[in-house]
Amino acid sequence: MQPLTEMPPIRSSEITPEHVYFSRRRVLRLGMLALGSAALAACVPTTPTAQEAPGMIPRLNKRDEFGDPVNRWEEITNYNNFYEFSTDKEAVARLAQGFQTTPWTITVDGLVRNPKTYDLDDLRKFGEEERIYRLRCVEGWSMVIPWLGFPLHKLLREVEPTAQARYVRFVSAFVPEQMPGTRLLPLYPWPYTEGLRLDEAMHDLTLLVTGVYGRPLPPQNGAPVRLAVPWKYGFKSIKSIVRIELVAEQPATLWNTVAPHEYGFYSNVNPNKPHPRWSQATERRIGELGRRRTLMFNGYAQVAPLYEGMDLMQNY
Ligand SMILES: Nc1nc2c(c(=O)[nH]1)N[C@H]1C(S)=C(S)[C@@H](COP(=O)(O)O)O[C@H]1N2
Numbered sequence: 001m002q003p004l005t006e007m008p009p010i011r012s013s014e015i016t017p018e019h020v021y022f023s024r025r026r027v028l029r030l031g032m033l034a035l036g037s038a039a040l041a042a043c044v045p046t047t048p049t050a051q052e053a054p055g056m057i058p059r060l061n062k063r064d065e066f067g068d069p070v071n072r073w074e075e076i077t078n079y080n081n082f083y084e085f086s087t088d089k090e091a092v093a094r095l096a097q098g099f100q101t102t103p104w105t106i107t108v109d110g111l112v113r114n115p116k117t118y119d120l121d122d123l124r125k126f127g128e129e130e131r132i133y134r135l136r137c138v139e140g141w142s143m144v145i146p147w148l149g150f151p152l153h154k155l156l157r158e159v160e161p162t163a164q165a166r167y168v169r170f171v172s173a174f175v176p177e178q179m180p181g182t183r184l185l186p187l188y189p190w191p192y193t194e195g196l197r198l199d200e201a202m203h204d205l206t207l208l209v210t211g212v213y214g215r216p217l218p219p220q221n222g223a224p225v226r227l228a229v230p231w232k233y234g235f236k237s238i239k240s241i242v243r244i245e246l247v248a249e250q251p252a253t254l255w256n257t258v259a260p261h262e263y264g265f266y267s268n269v270n271p272n273k274p275h276p277r278w279s280q281a282t283e284r285r286i287g288e289l290g291r292r293r294t295l296m297f298n299g300y301a302q303v304a305p306l307y308e309g310m311d312l313m314q315n316y
């Protein structure tokens with residue numbers, strides 16, 4: 001599992017609050033002026049750059065293939081589902097702040113010819129490209145997110161699944177000392193697990209994500225490595241992955257175990273298949289007024305051949 005290091009997690013109380021940080025800079029600047037040295041004062045930046053100041057990251061002027069603009073950094077990193085930290089979407093960012101993501105390894109094993117444990121450096125050789133994907137949560141909201149990562153098939157080809165391998169099982173880190181949400185939900189079958197059929201995992205849209213918005217992935221978005229499967233409900237896009245196991249039978253997943261009648265194994269975005277407690281016909285795009293129509297496969301119609309001959313109303 002997730003290795004524990006000697007370093008304790010950073011407490012949120014140890015992080016300098018923004019107003020203190022800015023006033024310290026002001027005091028420093030005044031001090032420099034008091035020295036009467038114009039040359040020295042000129043070395044002190046008078047305005048914080050976007051990189052330094054949290055909350056001042058400019059909106060990327062990019063659109064997805066459907067013509068929709070990407071969401072703001074603030075939205076993507078402050079409205080999160082990550083139950084290991086909290087069920088409150090707006091509290092996850094703060095509670096995940098001290099989560100230790102280095103050192104980190106992902107073990108890839110099971111029905112493969114070349115099982116291997118990858119560290120973050122090992123993953124670099126697979127490259128990093130930007131993919132702007134829609135994320136549609138099963139709860140009825142959505143965003144457009146510019147991920148950085150590489151297609152999972154690159155890694156799967158390297159480990160060489162055997163002929164018996166038919167599914168891929170993914171496991172998240174489980175570190176209760178650093179994950180207060182898991183202690184509030186002790187009856188959940190932790191660690192968080194997910195699964196894909198092997199052909200879904202091999203599809204070029206299936207991305208292993210290492211960054212977002214041109215930056216490393218923040219803890220609340222599933223650092224250091226998470227999945228993005230854009231044609232499925234968001235809960236299939238498992239965060240903070242520590243193990244990828246090739247298996248013969250359809251694996252148990254957390255949400256399918258907790259509420260099988262509400263969350264199927266496939267969970268493809270499907271506007272015609274209502275959740276037992278709400279419609280899935282429309283969604284609220286974060287940052288927009290009103291609702292928009294939800295599209296079959298979240299708009300990614302190219303995956304339809306994966307499900308030829310399957311009744312997606314029964315086998316959801
Ligand atoms: N380990 C883990 N992965 C997870 C979740 C979680 O609670 N734990 N939530 C899922 C859900 S419901 C959604 S909608 C997405 C949200 O990803 P985001 O916060 O990066 O937008 O992560 C998914 N991956």
Ligand SMILES: [Mo]
Pocket residue numbers: 081136137138139233234235
């Ligand atoms: Mo979700």
